[in-house]
Amino acid sequence: MCGIVGLLLKKPQLRSQLGELMVPMLIGMTERGPDSAGLAVFTDPLAETERKISVYSGLTDEGAQYDWAKLVGALNEALHLSAKLTVKGGNHAVITFTGAAAPVQAFVKAHSPKLHLLSAGRSIELYKDIGTPAEVAARYRFGQLTGSHLVGHTRMATESAVTPDRAHPFTAGEDFCLVHNGSLSNPNGIRRMLEPRGIHFETDNDTEAACRFLEWRLREGDTLENALQKGFEALDGFFTFLMGTPTELALIRDPFACKPAVVAETDDYVAIASEFRSLAHLPDVKHAKVFEPAPEEMYVWKV
Amino acid sequence: MEGLTFDLAKTGLRELNQYLHGSAESLAGKEVLVTNPDGAHNIAVGCNAPVKVTIDGHAGYYAGGMNQLAEITIHGSASTGVAENMMSGKVHVKGFASNGAGASAHGGLLVIDGDAGLRCGISLKGADIVVGGSVGSFSGFMAQAGRMVVCGNAGDALGDSLYEAVIYVKGTIASLGADARLEEMTDADLTGLGELLQQAGLDHDPASFKRVASARSLYHWNADANQEY
Numbered sequence: 197m198c199g200i201v202g203l204l205l206k207k208p209q210l211r212s213q214l215g216e217l218m219v220p221m222l223i224g225m226t227e228r229g230p231d232s233a234g235l236a237v238f239t240d241p242l243a244e245t246e247r248k249i250s251v252y253s254g255l256t257d258e259g260a261q262y263d264w265a266k267l268v269g270a271l272n273e274a275l276h277l278s279a280k281l282t283v284k285g286g287n288h289a290v291i292t293f294t295g296a297a298a299p300v301q302a303f304v305k306a307h308s309p310k311l312h313l314l315s316a317g318r319s320i321e322l323y324k325d326i327g328t329p330a331e332v333a334a335r336y337r338f339g340q341l342t343g344s345h346l347v348g349h350t351r352m353a354t355e356s357a358v359t360p361d362r363a364h365p366f367t368a369g370e371d372f373c374l375v376h377n378g379s380l381s382n383p384n385g386i387r388r389m390l391e392p393r394g395i396h397f398e399t400d401n402d403t404e405a406a407c408r409f410l411e412w413r414l415r416e417g418d419t420l421e422n423a424l425q426k427g428f429e430a431l432d433g434f435f436t437f438l439m440g441t442p443t444e445l446a447l448i449r450d451p452f453a454c455k456p457a458v459v460a461e462t463d464d465y466v467a468i469a470s471e472f473r474s475l476a477h478l479p480d481v482k483h484a485k486v487f488e489p490a491p492e493e494m495y496v497w498k499v
Numbered sequence: 500m501e502g503l504t505f506d507l508a509k510t511g512l513r514e515l516n517q518y519l520h521g522s523a524e525s526l527a528g529k530e531v532l533v534t535n536p537d538g539a540h541n542i543a544v545g546c547n548a549p550v551k552v553t554i555d556g557h558a559g560y561y562a563g564g565m566n567q568l569a570e571i572t573i574h575g576s577a578s579t580g581v582a583e584n585m586m587s588g589k590v591h592v593k594g595f596a597s598n599g600a601g602a603s604a605h606g607g608l609l610v611i612d613g614d615a616g617l618r619c620g621i622s623l624k625g626a627d628i629v630v631g632g633s634v635g636s637f638s639g640f641m642a643q644a645g646r647m648v649v650c651g652n653a654g655d656a657l658g659d660s661l662y663e664a665v666i667y668v669k670g671t672i673a674s675l676g677a678d679a680r681l682e683e684m685t686d687a688d689l690t691g692l693g694e695l696l697q698q699a700g701l702d703h704d705p706a707s708f709k710r711v712a713s714a715r716s717l718y719h720w721n722a723d724a725n726q727e728y
Binding site: 453477490 | 559594597598616617637
């Protein structure tokens with residue numbers, strides 16, 4: 197199964213409530229995805245010269261006791277940076293710095309190979325872990341998150357193991373993430389096409405193939421709409437995909453609409469979920485425009 | 500008429516459904532209002548009495564499934580499989596319905612005021628379905644008996660591998676499925692369709708509909724066709 201949720205707040209004054217509004221959406225999808233949960237939140241972008249990376253320590257020997265300060269101290273000394281550290285508790289930290297992300301990511305992996313790099317960019321912060329949606333939301337204090345929009349997921353694994361790195365959202369490149377309800381039948385073909393182009397995969401998960409394919413198209417210069425069109429042609433299987441960029445939420449469903457999605461839109465927000473029960477608590481949802489996205493259509497909502 | 504309200508924000512769904520599964524004698528003529536359905540699954544599944552159920556909001560999967568005798572009205576949308584395997588009675592969705600609406604329903608009437616998703620009336624076995632809006636692809640797939648009325652447009656592969664069910668479409672048909680064909684409307688079609696539209700409370704001219712039925716060319720093995728149908 198799996199559940200997907202997305203929320204985009206149209207009014208800047210509501211952005212302080214993003215996490216608070218989202219937590220019941222995520223928990224509402226527990227029956228569809230009880231084994232892992234995660235979300236990517238998009239905040240106001242950093243300056244053009246700055247980047248932030250989200251890093252997960254749950255696979256290291258120290259786990260939640262991982263010494264983040266030591267890592268950042270070593271990073272600053274080695275790369276002559278003045279990176280800032282925000283520890284979010286429970287295996288998670290955001291490191292913010294001036295300069296390109298790649299050397300920092302390479303340093304982190306060399307320093308502690310078991311650290312998992314979750315995301316990189318000017319806007320995206322990413323959290324994901326195993327556990328029920330309520331447990332994961334409490335562990336990372338999702339209720340306190342602020343920002344313009346987010347993409348969330350609750351997982352019931354079918355195609356690869358239940359591990360934190362195989363939970364959703366998946367990211368590729370910078371400031372792009374994707375969550376998936378469904379299963380792809382040709383992820384290995386996509387991998388075989390992308391790997392000779394220098395694109396590195398971190399897991400055997402089918403969703404990662406879709407995420408890296410679409411990000412590759414974006415990096416090649418496609419608009420999001422053109423990338424999604426190529427996705428329809430290249431990706432075979434069942435999917436409802438929800439994607440996030442710093443300025444957009446986007447949704448597509450496979451031609452057979454095998455996996456559900458429902459949208460509620462008001463003057464204040466656009467909320468997307470696998471089922472209405474994750475939207476029922478939202479303010480004034482009784483007067484929202486509620487509709488089901490059609491198969492093979494592209495839905496792109498701008499911030 | 501006696502009225503009873505179940506507020507699903509306070510009462511469990513099981514309590515509602517167990518009440519609705521009471522004896523037909525005790526429930527006959529009762530009216531039940533369900534508030535705050537909030538997309539819960541399985542609302543009013545397995546009714547077996549002439550009771551009126553009003554659902555005030557959006558219903559989740561399988562609402563009104565296996566219905567017998569009850570008259571169920573959903574003032575909102577219905578998710579996957581509304582009125583699936585209905586035997587008799589009526590289910591009326593005031594909003595839109597998701598995939599598989601009325602799947603394999605044997606009897607009764609399903610009315611959807613808005614659009615229905617994909618596979619509406621799949622494997623229909625005798626019920627009548629009236630959709631005020633459009634239906635998605637693969638609707639009426641392998642439908643065996645009953646009637647489906649589409650006042651809007653139909654998606655791809657309409658009526659694929661149809662048996663004896665008949666589909667009436669007012670708008671456009673993206674494509675017909677294997678063995679489905681357009682046929683002339685007969686007087687009996689016009690009369691029956693007029694009655695169905697009236698029951699559904701929809702004001703359309705029966706003569707503006709097209710009839711889709713089975714060409715019956717898949718019914719028998721044809722050795723001469725070299726396995727090509």
